[in-house]
Amino acid sequence: MEYVKRLKEIIQEKQRVRTLAHRKSVFLFLINNRENERKFNSGNKDYQFIFQLDVAESVTVDGPLVLGVYNGVFGKMNLDLDYDSFQKQSFLDDALSNQLAIYLTQELLYRPLDDKWYLENMVVTMTDYLVKQTSLDLANNGELKMGITPFQMQKIKHHITENIDHQISTSDLASLVKLSVHHFIRMFKRTTGETPQQFTKRLRMQRAKELLLYSEDNIIQVGMGVGCDNASHFTQLFKSSYGITPLKFRKAHRQMTLAAS
Incomplete structure (x- = not known):
């Protein structure tokens, strides 16, 4: 500090x-x-x-x-x-x-x-x-040097967002921008500093946060909404990203909202 x-x-x-x-x-x-x-x-x-x-x-x-x-x-x-x-x-x-x-x-x-x-x-x-x-x-x-163009990145992000409740493979993303999987992974990491898997996980967990804050879906439903088949797997992914379980995250924000009202 x-x-x-x-x-x-x-x-x-x-x-x-x-x-x-x-x-x-x-x-x-x-x-x-x-x-x-x-x-x-x-x-x-x-x-x-x-x-x-x-x-x-x-x-x-x-x-x-x-x-x-x-x-x-x-x-x-x-x-x-x-x-x-x-x-x-x-x-x-x-x-x-x-x-x-x-x-x-x-x-x-x-x-x-x-x-x-x-x-x-x-x-x-x-x-x-x-x-x-x-x-x-x-x-x-x-x-970082540009490897994937902004237009390609927008296309990749749109595809992930539209299919966020399904499994998305690296080969699927590579085919969107007409690159081999090996070349795509290398260019993607050069552009974003993340692997395609890390990037996809981050978008999934961001969407999960939005669902936890603004929907009435239970934890299992939220997990399924971001492509996780079971609550245990979803909880593990969410906690590894944010250091708190989905249930505790939702409770904390709702308690703060009620206290401020």
Whole structure:
């Protein structure tokens, strides 16, 4: 956490974010938009926890950075925190990020407001991690050479999304872009930094998160909806991706939504 100089503001209203921003600012947001919730639609209240930190001059920040979680999905927003500006960032969405987000939100909701030192440590820890993930992704993208074209990647992603509840083989994906399996795997890894199997698994688990948050399907149904034949296999895959079981993930987010209402 050596890059953090100080925590400037705690729990800022989003209208004030732009006036506080400068090149070395990092904003952390945790936002739940209840209009997207099917079950909890009795009110229109949003809640957002927004924090600003300054970073040391020695750290390269292409900023200001606005990073965080919107409806359980990790990504970036513009300085106005317009929901329409939200862009998913898969490289932020891993086991540690999810654990930190759930833990931080629970602390915000249930810990006394006068206990700021602990809250500040949690904010700094999560922001530090997300900034490092962002920096690592930028570095990796700079090193990777294009192997699969953007059009081909869009075609592959569309195919996976449309068939996410079925088994998808690497040979199926290779045939979409008219490459041999061996050449496809090599080019795909060069382009994305992931194998086709890793990429497909990540899209499956992202879809599983959406189903857990916004549907009433049980765990078995969610698993089948992303191509897992049994609940045990689905639970194992989800936990390996996010560090928490599907059931605990759903319960945690629903408890936070109810507590904020």
